[in-house]
Amino acid sequence: MRWWWWIPLLLFAGFLGVAAYQLTQPKNDLVPSAMVGKPLPEFDLRAAAEGMPGASTADFHDGKPRLLNIWASWCLPCIAEAPQLDQLKQEGAEIVGIAIRDRPEDVAAFLARHGNPYTHVGADDLSQVQLAIGSSGVPETFVIDGEGVIRYQHIGDIRAEHVPILLEKLREAGE
Amino acid sequence: MFLFGFMAQPLAAQQSLPPAPYAYRQLENPAKEAEAQALMETLRCLTCQSQSIADSDAPMAGDMRHQVRTRIAAGEEPEAIRAWLVERYGDYVSYAPVMSETTWPLFAIPLLLLAGAGSILWRRLRRVR
Numbered sequence: 001m002r003w004w005w006w007i008p009l010l011l012f013a014g015f016l017g018v019a020a021y022q023l024t025q026p027k028n029d030l031v032p033s034a035m036v037g038k039p040l041p042e043f044d045l046r047a048a049a050e051g052m053p054g055a056s057t058a059d060f061h062d063g064k065p066r067l068l069n070i071w072a073s074w075c076l077p078c079i080a081e082a083p084q085l086d087q088l089k090q091e092g093a094e095i096v097g098i099a100i101r102d103r104p105e106d107v108a109a110f111l112a113r114h115g116n117p118y119t120h121v122g123a124d125d126l127s128q129v130q131l132a133i134g135s136s137g138v139p140e141t142f143v144i145d146g147e148g149v150i151r152y153q154h155i156g157d158i159r160a161e162h163v164p165i166l167l168e169k170l171r172e173a174g175e
Numbered sequence: 176m177f178l179f180g181f182m183a184q185p186l187a188a189q190q191s192l193p194p195a196p197y198a199y200r201q202l203e204n205p206a207k208e209a210e211a212q213a214l215m216e217t218l219r220c221l222t223c224q225s226q227s228i229a230d231s232d233a234p235m236a237g238d239m240r241h242q243v244r245t246r247i248a249a250g251e252e253p254e255a256i257r258a259w260l261v262e263r264y265g266d267y268v269s270y271a272p273v274m275s276e277t278t279w280p281l282f283a284i285p286l287l288l289l290a291g292a293g294s295i296l297w298r299r300l301r302r303v304r
Binding site: 130 | 190235238261
């Protein structure tokens with residue numbers, strides 16, 4: 001037997017090793033947006049609830065960094081993140097909401113029950129803004145700088161440990 | 176009845192808005208609809224992840240079908256729509272294979288293996304003769 005006859009077997013063993021290692025790794029289900037670093041797409045949404053202004057790209061061009069929260073009244077993790085959004089508001093963050101596929105009465109009921117951290121809430125009935133911004137679910141939160149450029153994306157509900165990260169990203173976006 | 180109570184539970188998290196107009200309705204022009212259908216079968220549903228948007232009943236997939244159909248009806252090229260989505264979600268959203276910095280070995284390795292097998296075979300056959 002020549003030594004190099006073992007090469008295919010070693011390659012195969014190496015392949016098995018890589019496959020076995022990958023099987024033990026946790027699955028990553030997150031779909032990051034490729035829009036981070038790019039300007040916010042153009043949109044102009046009607047108000048999602050009575051008595052609140054709607055949301056448009058123009059709201060993000062006054063030099064002040066903001067959070068853009070993609071959520072919905074039918075989304076359960078959005079209830080879980082409501083206290084954290086409220087805390088972000090207390091710490092001085094301005095939050096613009098976009099409600100996905102939602103009815104005005106449901107939005108109003110959600111805000112009455114879980115608090116209203118938003119300055120604006122737009123209604124995205126056909127998920128058009130959600131698709132344009134590269135968001136693949138609710139909730140997601142984007143940091144938008146004062147020139148309307150997307151600077152950071154947080155996927156999933158905001159937990160207590162994410163609040164300082166988002167505040168830091170907002171501060172960086174304001175520099 | 177008790178069982179039905181459990182089955183109704185997930186509905187609490189469901190959406191009350193009706194599907195987008197073109198989520199389940201075909202385009203009036205059959206040629207355009209065929210174009211849209213071919214594209215939808217090669218776009219990934221982002222909330223279900225292992226289905227195409229043509230196969231999925233997720234509301235977001237419905238909204239994506241609506242967007243694909245209305246854009247095709249407006250005369251946009253299918254590949255332009257795919258590019259628009261890839262610009263937002265990366266190659267992940269598309270099932271159509273592309274050669275890129277990370278995927279080229281998938282195309283190169285089979286060719287190398289074929290070439291290797293071919294050369295071994297050629298040498299063996301020559302020796303036999």
